Structure formats: structure tokens, C-alpha cells
Amino acid sequence: MELLLQKVGEDVLPGVVIICGGSFRRGKASCGDLDIIITHPDGKSHRGFLSKYVKRLKDMKFLREDLVFSAHGKEGTNHGVDTYFGLCTYPGRELRHRIDFKVFPRDIYAFGLIAWTGNDVLNRRLRLLAESKGFRLDDTGLFPATHSSGGKWGTRASASLKFETEKEVFDFLGFPWLEPHERNL
Incomplete structure (x- = not known):
């Protein structure tokens, strides 16, 4: 599966990085759905990739139904993360499986890998640890948090700290x- 997705991705955009995350990346024996995390090393070619990629996978009859398609483009919301949730079929089969694609700009890719690899218990622990240190952690970054009037942590600041790898995020926390x-x- 990962090889198929990578090959199609390379046909659409040479150099694209496509990782099967979630329970697959964690080595679980079975996967309820597929979480696919995507970026491009140059930090800009990922823009516009998802719509071409989805079209190619639909043309191959791999993607069968759309659930959510949200492309944020160059300067849109959610830090430029593009999202597709849908249903796919494995080659030669009709049973449909949930598949989620998340395309991250290179500078926040490490956060996407952490969040979309999981598991949920680890993600919760990391978020709570970040909060205890005065930060907000999500799949788009690690942000200095601000204090609300009641003394609790409030909204996040607009600029994330920068990390290249998942390990750097773990180490910082x-x-x-x-x-x-x-x-x-």
C-alpha cells in the first residue's frame, strides 16, 4: 500500500515524501484506517499537490468516496495544511476503508508526524506536558501559550517554535x- 501511494505521489510530484502513519507506522497487526502524512523537502512544492494526487488516485479507482476535502492553499487557514478524508479500496478488492491524507508544509511536518502517528495516549501526554511548560502542542506546531485573565493557559501565540524532526520535539519537551x-x- 505504502509503495503504491509513494509511486503515485512521485508521478504527481517528484521528491514528495509520503508516510503511512497511525497504527500502520506503529507496527500494529491491523489498521482501522490509513493515516497518510505528506510533505515535500523544498517547503513549497506541496502546495496544490493534494488535488492532483486525489484525482490520480480516483482515476485508478483507488479512492472511491470523498468525505472531506479541504485545501488551504498558500496563505489559507490551518497553517497551510491540506486535508482529504475518504474511502478507498485495496487493488482487487471491493471492501472500502477509511483513508486520511494530511499535507503539511515542511516546517511543521515533524508535528504532523507526531500527531498522525499517535497513539492517542501519547499525543495526550505530550500535549499535557507541553501545557505544563507553557506551550500548546498540536499537529501544526508548538506554540508559546498566553495566560487568560483567570490565570489559566489560554490561546496560543501565532508563531510556532521550529523543529526539523520528531525527536527534536520530544527532546525539547x-x-x-x-x-x-x-x-x-
């Missing part, structure tokens, strides 16, 4: 590094 297969907490 002081959380022991876990390889993806170790994240089934």
Missing part, C-alpha cells in the same frame, strides 16, 4: 524518545 513502534501506549 523532555519526553523520552520513542520510535514509532514503541508508541502503542
Whole structure:
């Protein structure tokens, strides 16, 4: 599956990075859905990729139904993350499976990998740890948080801290590094 998705991605945009995340990346024996995390190393070619990629996968009859398609383009909302949720079929089969694509700009890709690899228990622990240190963590970054009038952590600041890798995020938070297969907490 990952090879098929990578090959089609390379046909659409040479150099694109496509990772099957979620339970697949964590090495689980079965996967309820497929979480696909995408970027391009140059930091800009990912823009507009998702619509071409989805079209190509539909033409191949791999993608069968759309659930959500949200392209934020160059300067849109959600830090330029494009999203597609749909249903796919494995080649030669009719049973449909949920598939989610998230296309991240290169500068926030590490956060997308962490969030979309999971698991949910680890993500919650990392968010709480970040909050205890005065930050807000989500799939688009690690942001200094502001205090609300009641003394609680409020909204996040607009600019995220920059990290190239998942390990750098773990290290900054002081959380022991876990390889993806170790994240089934």
C-alpha cells in the first residue's frame, strides 16, 4: 500500500515524501484506517499537490468516496495544511476503508508526524506536558501559550517554535524518545 501511494505521489510530484502513519507506522497487526502524512523537502512544492494526487488516485479507482476535502492553499487557514478524508479500496478488492491524507508544509511536518502517528495516549501526554511548560502542542506546531485573565493557559501565540524532526520535539519537551513502534501506549 505504502509503495503504491509513494509511486503515485512521485508521478504527481517528484521528491514528495509520503508516510503511512497511525497504527500502520506503529507496527500494529491491523489498521482501522490509513493515516497518510505528506510533505515535500523544498517547503513549497506541496502546495496544490493534494488535488492532483486525489484525482490520480480516483482515476485508478483507488479512492472511491470523498468525505472531506479541504485545501488551504498558500496563505489559507490551518497553517497551510491540506486535508482529504475518504474511502478507498485495496487493488482487487471491493471492501472500502477509511483513508486520511494530511499535507503539511515542511516546517511543521515533524508535528504532523507526531500527531498522525499517535497513539492517542501519547499525543495526550505530550500535549499535557507541553501545557505544563507553557506551550500548546498540536499537529501544526508548538506554540508559546498566553495566560487568560483567570490565570489559566489560554490561546496560543501565532508563531510556532521550529523543529526539523520528531525527536527534536520530544527532546525539547523532555519526553523520552520513542520510535514509532514503541508508541502503542
